[in-house]
Amino acid sequence: MNFEYSEEQQQLADSVRRYLANEYDFDKRKAIIGSASGISEAAWSSFAEMGLTAIAIAEADGGFGGGASDLMATMEACGEALVVEPLLDNIGLAGRLVTRGGSAAQRAALLPGLIDGSLRLAFAYLEPGARYALAPTKTVARAHAGGWLLDGEKSVVVGASVAGKLIVSARTGGQPGHGDGVSLLMVDRDAPGVSLNVYRTVDGLRAADVRFAGVKLGGDALLGAQGGAMPLIEEAVDFATALLCADAIGTMKNANDATLEYLKTRKQFGVPIGSFQVLQHRMVDMYIVCEQARSMAILAASRVDAGGDPLERQRVVSSAKVKIADAARQVSQESIQLHGGMGMSEEMKVSHNFRRLTMIAQRFGDADHHLQRYAALG
Amino acid sequence: MDLSYSTEELAFRDEVRAWLAGSLPQDIRDKVVGYQHLTRDDYIRWHKILAAKGWSVPHWPVDWGGTGWNITQRYIYDEEFGLAGAPGLPAFGPNMCASVLLRFGTPEQKNRFLPRIRNGDDFWVQGYSEPGAGSDLAAVKTRAERRGDHYLVNGQKIWTTLGQYGDWIFCLVRTDPGAEKRQEGISFLLIDMKTPGITVRPLILMDGGHEVNEVFFEDVKVPVENLVHEENRGWTVAKYLLGHERMGSARVGASRRELGALRQLASRQTKDGAPLIDDPRFRDRMSRVEIELTALELTAMRFLDKMRRTGQPPGADVSMLKIKGTEIQQALTELMMQAVGPDAQPFAAVAGSSVDAFASRLAPRYFNFRKTSIYAGSNEIQRNIIAKMTLGL
Numbered sequence: 001m002n003f004e005y006s007e008e009q010q011q012l013a014d015s016v017r018r019y020l021a022n023e024y025d026f027d028k029r030k031a032i033i034g035s036a037s038g039i040s041e042a043a044w045s046s047f048a049e050m051g052l053t054a055i056a057i058a059e060a061d062g063g064f065g066g067g068a069s070d071l072m073a074t075m076e077a078c079g080e081a082l083v084v085e086p087l088l089d090n091i092g093l094a095g096r097l098v099t100r101g102g103s104a105a106q107r108a109a110l111l112p113g114l115i116d117g118s119l120r121l122a123f124a125y126l127e128p129g130a131r132y133a134l135a136p137t138k139t140v141a142r143a144h145a146g147g148w149l150l151d152g153e154k155s156v157v158v159g160a161s162v163a164g165k166l167i168v169s170a171r172t173g174g175q176p177g178h179g180d181g182v183s184l185l186m187v188d189r190d191a192p193g194v195s196l197n198v199y200r201t202v203d204g205l206r207a208a209d210v211r212f213a214g215v216k217l218g219g220d221a222l223l224g225a226q227g228g229a230m231p232l233i234e235e236a237v238d239f240a241t242a243l244l245c246a247d248a249i250g251t252m253k254n255a256n257d258a259t260l261e262y263l264k265t266r267k268q269f270g271v272p273i274g275s276f277q278v279l280q281h282r283m284v285d286m287y288i289v290c291e292q293a294r295s296m297a298i299l300a301a302s303r304v305d306a307g308g309d310p311l312e313r314q315r316v317v318s319s320a321k322v323k324i325a326d327a328a329r330q331v332s333q334e335s336i337q338l339h340g341g342m343g344m345s346e347e348m349k350v351s352h353n354f355r356r357l358t359m360i361a362q363r364f365g366d367a368d369h370h371l372q373r374y375a376a377l378g
Numbered sequence: 379m380d381l382s383y384s385t386e387e388l389a390f391r392d393e394v395r396a397w398l399a400g401s402l403p404q405d406i407r408d409k410v411v412g413y414q415h416l417t418r419d420d421y422i423r424w425h426k427i428l429a430a431k432g433w434s435v436p437h438w439p440v441d442w443g444g445t446g447w448n449i450t451q452r453y454i455y456d457e458e459f460g461l462a463g464a465p466g467l468p469a470f471g472p473n474m475c476a477s478v479l480l481r482f483g484t485p486e487q488k489n490r491f492l493p494r495i496r497n498g499d500d501f502w503v504q505g506y507s508e509p510g511a512g513s514d515l516a517a518v519k520t521r522a523e524r525r526g527d528h529y530l531v532n533g534q535k536i537w538t539t540l541g542q543y544g545d546w547i548f549c550l551v552r553t554d555p556g557a558e559k560r561q562e563g564i565s566f567l568l569i570d571m572k573t574p575g576i577t578v579r580p581l582i583l584m585d586g587g588h589e590v591n592e593v594f595f596e597d598v599k600v601p602v603e604n605l606v607h608e609e610n611r612g613w614t615v616a617k618y619l620l621g622h623e624r625m626g627s628a629r630v631g632a633s634r635r636e637l638g639a640l641r642q643l644a645s646r647q648t649k650d651g652a653p654l655i656d657d658p659r660f661r662d663r664m665s666r667v668e669i670e671l672t673a674l675e676l677t678a679m680r681f682l683d684k685m686r687r688t689g690q691p692p693g694a695d696v697s698m699l700k701i702k703g704t705e706i707q708q709a710l711t712e713l714m715m716q717a718v719g720p721d722a723q724p725f726a727a728v729a730g731s732s733v734d735a736f737a738s739r740l741a742p743r744y745f746n747f748r749k750t751s752i753y754a755g756s757n758e759i760q761r762n763i764i765a766k767m768t769l770g771l
Contacts, residue, residue, distance in 0.1 A: 001387075001450070002380045003683045069379045260769055280765035281758065287769060288698045295676035296669075302381050319669045374669070375661045 003298065005073045012050065013073030019046055020081040026349050029204075032084060038206035039085045039162050047087060048117025056091050056239075057099045061111045067305035068239060072246040072297065079250020082349075082356055084204045086122065086159025088247060090114060092240030094121030094167055097184060101224035101232045106186070110165070122163035122189075124154035124210050125233065130177075132365040134169070134233050137177050139212065141170040141185055148172075148185060148222070150193075150215040160208040161198040163189050168212065172227050179230040184223040191215055203356040231310065238317040241364045242304045245297035245324045248360045252290045252327060255335040255353040259283065262339055279338060286331050293327035296320040315377040318370035324360070325367035332357035381679070383454070391454050398462040401427055411463040411639070413739040415587050418501065418543040425467055425498030435472050435496050439480065442488075443496045449685050453626075453678070460631025468540055471495045471502030475548050478566065478615055482607040491546075491568070505535040505549035505569070505593060506616075512537075513759045515550065515616060516560040520595060522551035522567060524602070524609070529553070529567065531575075531598040537753075541578050541591035544571045554610050564612040568604040575599070583749075585742035586725065620755065627700040627754065628678045629707065633671050636710045640664060643717045654717060667709045674702045694767030697760035704750035704757060711744040 005013065024043060032040045047053060055070050057063025064070070071091070078087060098110050098121070113119025127138050139152025150170060160166060166187045174181020187194060193215035196208040224232050263274030263283060273279055300320035303313055332354040336343035343350050361367065383391065406420050428434040436452055438444030447455065459466055476495050479488055494500045511517035520533025531551060538547070549567050557563030571578070575598035580588045607615050644655035644664065654660055678699055681692040715722045718737040725742070727735035751757040765771040 001383060001679060001683050003680045004379070004687070006379075260771075263771060274771045277762070277765075280769075280771045281761045283769060283771065284761040284764045287764065288701065291677060291695075291698060292670070292673040292702065295673045295680060298379065298680075299381065299672070299676055302379055319672055322666070322669050323673055371662055371665055372658075375658070375665045378665065378668075 009070055009073045012052075012055075013077045015050055016047075016052070016074050017077040017080070019050065020077060020083070024081050024083065026352075029082060029084065033200070033204045037162055038200065038204075043083075044085055044120070045117050047085065048115065052087065053091055053095070053117060054115045057095055057111055057115060061099050061107045062115055063099065063111070068242040068246075068301035069298075069305050071243055072301050075243050075246035076250035076253070079247040079252075079356075080254045082204070082251065082254075082352055084206075086120065086162065086205070088240055088243055089123060089159040090121055092243040093123040093236050094163075096236040096239050097123065097167055097223065097232060100235070101184065101229070103220075103223075105220070106223060110186075113164075119165070120159060120163045121165050121167060122157050122159040123167045123169075123236070124157040124160065125169040125237075126155050126157070128153060128155045128209075132369050133177065134237060135177055135179050135182055135230060136169045136171050139168065139170045141172050141183060141217070143172075144216065147219045148217040150185060150187065150212045150217055152212050154210045154212075156201075156207045157210050158201070158205055158207045160189065160196055160210055161206050165189060166194070166210065167223060168210075169229065169233060174227065181227045182229045182233070183226050184229045184232070185217055185221045186223055187212070187215060187217060187221065191217075201359065203359040204352070234310065234314070235304075237364055238313055239304045241317050241321055242297070242300040244360060244363060245293070245300050245320050248324050248328055248357065249290070249294050249297050251353050251356050251360065252293065252331045255331050255350055255357065256283075256286050256290055258350050258353070259286065259335045259338050262342075266340075273338075282334055282338065286334050289327040289330050293324050296323040311377055315374055318365075318374040318377070321365060321370040322367050322374060325362075325370070328357040328361040329367075381676070383450075387450055387454060390451055391458060394455055394458040395462070397431065398458060398464055401431070402462060402464045403427075406465060407463045410465050411635070412736055413743045415589065416465055418540075421465070421468060421540075421543070422498050422501065424465060428467070429497045434467065434498065435476065437473070438476065438492075438496070442480070442492050450682055453682055456626050457631030460629055460633070461635050463635060466626075467498075468502075470504045470539075470548070471500065471546075474504060474619055475502045475546075475568075478548070478606055478619055481618060482566075482615055486603070487568075487606065500545045501540070501543045503538055503541045503544035503547045503571075505538060505547045507537045508534060509536050513756050516564070516613065518550045518552055518564060520549065520551045521555065522553050522565060522600070524553070525599075527602055529600045529602065529605070531567070531569065531595045531600055533595050535593040535595075536590075537581070538578070538591045538593045539589060539753075541593050542580065542588065544578070547571055547593065548606075550612055550616055553612075557610065561613040563610050564616070565609050566606040566612040566615040567600055568606060569595075569598065569600050573598050573600065583746065585746040587742065587746060589746075627696070628674055628703040630671065630675045630678060630703070633674075633703070633706050633710060636707075636714070637664075637668060637671065640710060640714055640717065643714065647717055647719070660713075660717070664713060667706060667713065670702065670709075671706050674699065674706060677702070694763045697755075697763045700754065701751075701757045701760050707750050708744075708747050711740070711747040715740040715744040 054063040055066040059065040095114055141148040141150045166189055168185045168187050170183055170185055171181055172183040193213045195211045198208045201207050264272055266273050300317050303316040335350050336354055339350055342348055406424055409416055435443055436445040436447050440446045479491055508518055522529040522531045547569050549569055551565055551567050552563055553565040554563030575596045577594040579592045581590045645653050647654040649657050685692055718740055721733045721737040722741045724733050724738045727738045
């Protein structure tokens with residue numbers, strides 16, 4: 001039994017935290033969100049230099065062969081600073097799909113760029129009106145001239161506008177909504193027939209709805225087994241969910257720290273409001289729920305790293321996400337309430353924590369979604 | 379990170395598990411898993427079995443009969459009890475009184491009381507709460523006046539758990555009513571319950587059970603050698619005891635067993651022709667409790683890990699184990715009761731009724747467990763502790 005971060009894990013998180021403290025404060029973050037691309041290329045290069053993009057990539061592919069546990073402390077640091085670059089989407093989703101599902105040629109073509117920061121990827125898998133379903137319905141790839149012809153539409157593809165390539169889940173057979181017949185295809189973001197409708201998410205990320213109209217792809221665009229990509233997709237989304245849980249811990253801790261500081265300094269009726277027992281107990285509950293959520297984030301990371309039975313992995317990740325979603329809701333709502341009117345202000349970081357935690361609670365499935373999956377597996 | 383027990387720890391767990399399977403009397407286990415109150419004889423019988431094995435006071439120093447187990451082994455031991463449906467020994471003697479004696483007792487006091495506690499010869503109870511002094515212990519009023527070689531004790535204790543079984547009671551008493559601060563002028567006394575002037579009166583709780591009592595003291599003569607630590611320094615003793623060992627309050631093992639029982643019960647019950655466990659509303663509520671329990675278990679293990687690494691007690695944060703542990707226990711008793719639907723209504727087993735005796739105990743069990751968030755420092759007091767000690771509010 002050992003629940004501590006290893007020295008390497010802690011050192012990496014410390015250097016990321018130092019970097020973010022110097023180069024990614026609240027005002028700089030605001031400028032990044034307001035910029036044309038919505039991300040900082042300098043920050044991205046720094047993340048790559050610090051090795052963040054290499055950790056979870058297999059050693060054979062030039063990475064460190066680490067797992068979610070190795071990224072937990074770092075994701076937590078990113079969560080504290082509300083990093084808006086699509087790190088999770090690259091190292092959690094796209095990188096995971098390529099390093100586990102890609103052919104030798106694909107891994108050699110994509111992963112060096114992903115690791116050194118020169119290539120970003122985005123995973124396009126959600127479809128309009130399908131909520132959190134992972135199996136595509138409307139996006140279809142038909143065999144065509146030794147390759148593929150891709151048609152369909154994806155929604156809320158985080159990081160698509162700053163990605164060089166998209167990994168697209170598409171139906172190459174089977175019935176709509178079913179797991180069989182699902183394939184993954186690599187698509188250049190600028191390929192003819194690909195169009196993006198880019199927008200800002202409520203938590204400051206860049207996402208896009210992506211349309212594919214008769215996009216012509218070569219035979220080598222296929223990533224993983226034809227028609228058999230669902231296990232790969234499910235694993236990657238579980239992996240990313242575990243990272244998102246760690247990210248959430250950082251944001252919750254930041255919200256709690258800010259709220260505690262506010263309780264100690266803000267005075268009403270001549271005394272700090274933190275002297276009021278009704279507020280103390282609410283603060284304590286925020287603290288407890290964050291610790292409980294941290295325990296579940298640790299469990300999720302450990303489970304996805306252990307491999308083994310996919311159903312057991314899904315069950316554990318879902319249990320963690322239920323707890324994280326509930327905790328994110330409680331911490332975010334209470335942090336605003338305890339800040340009073342100040343908490344509503346765009347100028348206060350706690351309101352940005354609120355928006356981020358609200359979206360974290362929903363991303364990859366909300367509490368109801370995961371409670372249902374958990375119950376069905378138990 | 380490594381979330382699992384080591385090979386040695388797992389072997390230890392298996393050893394405890396196997397021993398419990400072979401040594402826990404079936405009738406006692408039946409009472410525990412069937413939610414029946416244990417008699418004095420049940421407790422003493424079980425205590426003697428543990429003492430014969432050398433396991434009645436694992437946490438004591440080895441010289442006094444402890445096992446020398448580390449913190450993780452002790453935690454595993456407690457959790458295996460919960461899983462097996464073994465009753466924990468009442469904490470008043472082996473844990474509370476013994477901890478105080480080991481820390482503050484004179485050699486004579488240790489030699490006189492500790493072996494008898496270890497062997498289960500004396501049944502100890504706790505005389506802390508009074509009418510008007512619950513979570514606010516410094517408000518105790520029971521008076522102990524020094525009269526030469528003895529104290530004369532007058533007053534009343536309340537909520538004395540298992541007081542009807544008690545041979546001895548350890549009490550906080552006021553020895554100096556004129557002290558400037560309330561915390562000063564309190565002393566810690568050991569009182570033989572057979573002393574003339576002591577009356578124990580049952581307090582029947584809403585579950586119909588007799589578990590707690592009022593204890594009245596009328597001109598009770600207590601020899602001065604029964605004073606622990608210095609006169610008027612009892613608050614130091616009380617505080618020491620409060621900070622002592624609350625890892626056990628998570629009670630993960632017992633709740634895991636309850637959850638298993640709930641699953642079985644809900645699988646047997648039917649709703650609209652299908653097993654209740656397949657009802658999404660019931661299932662969601664059960665799943666949420668299960669997830670909370672998993673989070674609690676991991677949190678308790680994080681504390682254990684930290685204690686082992688730092689050699690330091692976990693501090694105020696263990697209060698969260700008490701809060702979450704009791705919330706989960708209460709939620710489980712509530713779900714058990716709701717699982718049997720209308721069969722929860724008979725207040726006791728009815729001869730010839732279709733309602734089985736077990737179902738009739740589920741509502742009383744739910745009633746009884748409201749105590750868990752009140753006793754041992756109410757959950758609000760636990761929040762005060764975290765607010766002050768951890769958060770600095």
